[in-house]
Amino acid sequence: MARRVISVLIVLLLAVIGLLPLLVMFGQSLIVHGRLSTEFYRASLASTHTWVLLGHSVALALLTTFFAVVLGVPLGIVLGKTDLLCRTLLMALFTIPLLMPPYIMAVSWSYALGREGFVARWLSVPMAQQTSTWLFSLPGCVLVLGSTFLPVVMFLTMTSLQSVNPRLEEAGRLVSGWFEVLKAVSLPTALPGILLSAILVFLLSLGEFSVPTFLRYQVFSVESFTQFAAFHEVGAATASATLLVLIALLILIVERQYVRRPLASLQSTFDRAETVPVTLGPLRAWVFMLVCLLCGVLVIVPVLVLVIQSASPAAYVEAFSRAGDSLLRSVAYAAFGASCLTMLGFFLGYFLARRQLPFWQALDFLTVALFALPSTVIGVSLVTLWNKPATSFVYATPLIVLLGYLAQYTALTSRITVAALSRIPASMEEAAQVAGAGWLRRVACVLAPLAKRGLVAGWLVSYLFCLRDTGITMMVYPPGGETLPVRTFTLMANSPPRLIAALCLIMVAATLIPLGLLNGVVRPMRAAR
């Protein structure tokens, strides 16, 4: 009974939050001057501009994925598997770009490489013109998005490698060196996790709009935003977004074919043994220097640029006076959004993992499609559906922002739950069932405690995504209720660079401080156990 009620609730919730707004928008895109028509789609497909933008979007997503995988996988191996110095510190540093709204990295690089940036001031103006041209184009977008999403690949590689059964690696070590073992045993076993990270990066890059907008590189998500924001063409915006959804669904099909294979060679939660560390030996110092160099270029330099640019107490005083309330609001919205996403994701993840029916797989498709949609499109669809006098209690309050978060980010928490539950043998739940425990009791007392690491991970990931969200919040926030990323974004026009840099650093602190506090709470608890 409880299972039925919850499954119906989930279906209703996803229908109202995700499907209905999209259907309303899709319906509007098929009505031109009061008549049923496919004009927007025909116009979109017939336009050369469409295909050029589509090419740009795919090129950006592919190159960003390539960048993140080429650097992220070796980093994941080195930081997750070897005896490298300062691994925890380096891991934390590499994570910083992922914690911020991506456009902050773009702002920072523009202060360094832009026409009047540090290159112009410290080196030469012609050189700055070249670096600026380079930054405000495809390579610049790849640099910014690649360094932002690199931690996704890094962490999933680390997690996958740590889950490889050490007995297999030890067996391999009896007959060959570590390089061969990694190549023949560890990496092939961890491949599903690495592929999943590549798919995630591809989808995130495909739908990202703030960085291409800031760096003036025309892609589909920007086009969709422009169609709505500048021309108020909801139909054209939907037509633009539909192609992105189709690409995302194609990627999902590929994922189902090649990624979701049985994870037999991964350790289950119950036979976890210590992972076998790789000893770097004489290479340790060299690898450490290389990793530090990479960290310096991708993380330290952009953060340092912001610090230098904002180096005046007046900038911070002004930033706090202008955005102090937005800061609190951001943290509250993100925490509440993450809690709701964790609950929704957990139950959806349960049904995906345990009841592999086509119906639940279809819901999975829906959440992933929503995740891949440009956030601005979700924002438009929410306005279209909820802006009615009868639903003002949703539209005119922060609830509308929460609905946006649930629509876009449920795929994250449900997928993390699926991964967490796949490590828990079904026999555990069956044993509780035989002992007479009802479904809700089994979920609450057996599965949730066993999957708590996954739940905490899901909460953290969704908290970060809610905190850094710009696209949805910007479209729907209630008057006077903007978040810090939105406020920074709206203040950019003609504001002094020192103010923007200070706001960006406050945003970084707003992300890191709660995570630090959480770590401070969790670590002693773990140590006490």
Next chain:
Amino acid sequence: MRRAVTGQRCYPFLLGLIAIASLALGRNPTVSASEQVVVVYVSEDQVFSEPILKDFERDTGITVKAVYDTEEAKSTGVMNRLLAEKNNPQADVYWANEPIRAEVLKQRGIAAAYVSPNAQGIPEMFKDPEGYWTGFSARARVLVVNAKVKDKPTSIQAYTDPRWKSQAVIANPLFGTTTAQVAALFTVWGDERAKAFMQGLKANRVRISTNNGESADFVASGEATFALVDSDDGASRIAQGKAIEVVYPDQGAEDIGCLLVPNAVLLIKGAPHAENAQKLIDYLLSNETEHKLAFAACAQLPLHPGVETPPTVKRIETLKLMPIHYAEVARILEAIQPFLKEWAGY
């Protein structure tokens, strides 16, 4: 096991959720009509408009709930939000950064008529004759020229002059005040001449930038010789010490004059807080607000006579203005969209 079943473990989690929910949702930004609140949607840059709204809060005790636009939305995001909210208005006032959008909202039935007592003295060309919107504090469309150039262009027709081939830059005419500028040219010159001018831009290899700010930066860095931008783009770069000079174009006796782009404020039809909305409109149209915007970094030109200005800000009486009707410009702007999209390769 039993402890978990009874839910004791869940209590801290649930309490945390409730606390967060209260924090997030407790201060509901939308309030009842009886509260001292006004909701304003703002297209003027937040860095300039927010201090004015804070002053209004301080002076009147009325809380301002604002939604600001972004440069990335080409400053049309909130206007489109107003269009989307037509049947269920959330806003009381719209502060537009140019009157074309105000005129569009009037034509779409989103504005309500309100003639503020503080509109007296503002020249008629900057007000809707029926009182649906009122202009204040204007930007001028000016040429910014690299300071190293000796013989500076003095007319926008320099864009089609072979002498300046490949040296000029202009913001994408599909967006912002450049669209208004092109539409104004269509009203003043007529279709044929205006279209020839636009084709002339292409023939003279004029560079297209994404916005006026970028155009001004190209000129400041020497990558372009001149650009047509808003006067606040020029003023802010000069304040940063950049090597550019501002030229008010077409000031000769036979010339078309310089286009002025005032801010415009309008009351939203069905505004939930109409009384407070009128107070805010009165405040924005006051001499004091124009004075503040003249002395701010945006250096806007006051429309009321007698408002003090800094030496760098011209008074409108000293300028030859382009003779246009903003309603006509708004109408033409919609009509030329297909041409502009085709011109820009959309």
